[in-house]
Amino acid sequence: MKEEILAKAEQLFKKYGIKSVTMDDLARELGISKKTLYQHVPNKAELIQTILENYTCTEKEALKAIRDHARDAIEEMLHIAAFIVDMLREMSDTALYDLQKYYRQSWEMVQKLHREHVYEVIRNNLERGQREGLYRTDIDPAIIARLYVGKSFVVADDDFFPAGEFRMTDVVHQHILYHLRGVASEAGLRRLELYLVTQTTENQ
Known part of the structure; x- marks a missing residue:
């Protein structure tokens, strides 16, 4: 029953906020x-926290699968971008x-996990690309990976990219291209x- 509750809540949150x-x-x-609901989920804040924890696990599995199946580092990054856009x-x-505004603790948890996991994903991708000769050798993967993670938070920040002015999918796409064109070799x-x-x- 709890899995059904989490699935329905995630669906509603995604659709309506x-x-x-x-x-x-x-x-x-x-x-x-409501009595039955509260037997499985004590409050809304914990419900949100559980959904986010489940999502981060799903994201880790998805990014690992992308890495394992991508033909090279550039294809891996493009598939990561497609995964984020679909999400x-x-x-x-x-x-x-x-x-961000009403569930700050949960948002900060997401940021922490994102910072730690995505840093490793991007650093490994940069090192892979250098081995494959597709990324420049004069870049430091540890530094560039941290810069990438930092820019990712800007991408998700409504103060920088207000929802009424920018489509998040467009921002993510531009972010990935900006990154790849900066690190790629000829x-x-x-x-x-x-x-x-x-x-x-x-797509045509």
Whole structure:
């Protein structure tokens, strides 16, 4: 029952935002009483925390699968970007805003996990790209990975990219291209352009 509650809550939060969805709404959508709901989830804050913890586990598994199946470092980064864009398309901008404003502790937990895990993912990708000859050898993976993580927080910050002015999917796409074109070698740039042309053709 708890998994059903978490799945329905995540669906509602993504669609309508977090603040506007009440525990009454959730119970009604599930067709259960509030008493039954609270037997499985003590409060909304803990519900949100559990959903975010589950998501971070799913994200780790997804990024590992992307790394294992990507033909090279550049394809891995493009697939990571596609994964993030797909995730954001499922989530309303309101949900991200609510998380930052009203559930600060949960947001800070997400930031901490993001900082630690994504740093490792990007650093490993940079080292892979250097071994493959697709990334410049004059960059320091540890420094660039930290810069990437720092920029990621700016991308998700509503103060920098207000939801009414920017689509988060567009911002993420530009962020990835900005990063790749900065770290790629000449061979890497040619490979990147080849992948981008292929993506464009497939999307037409």
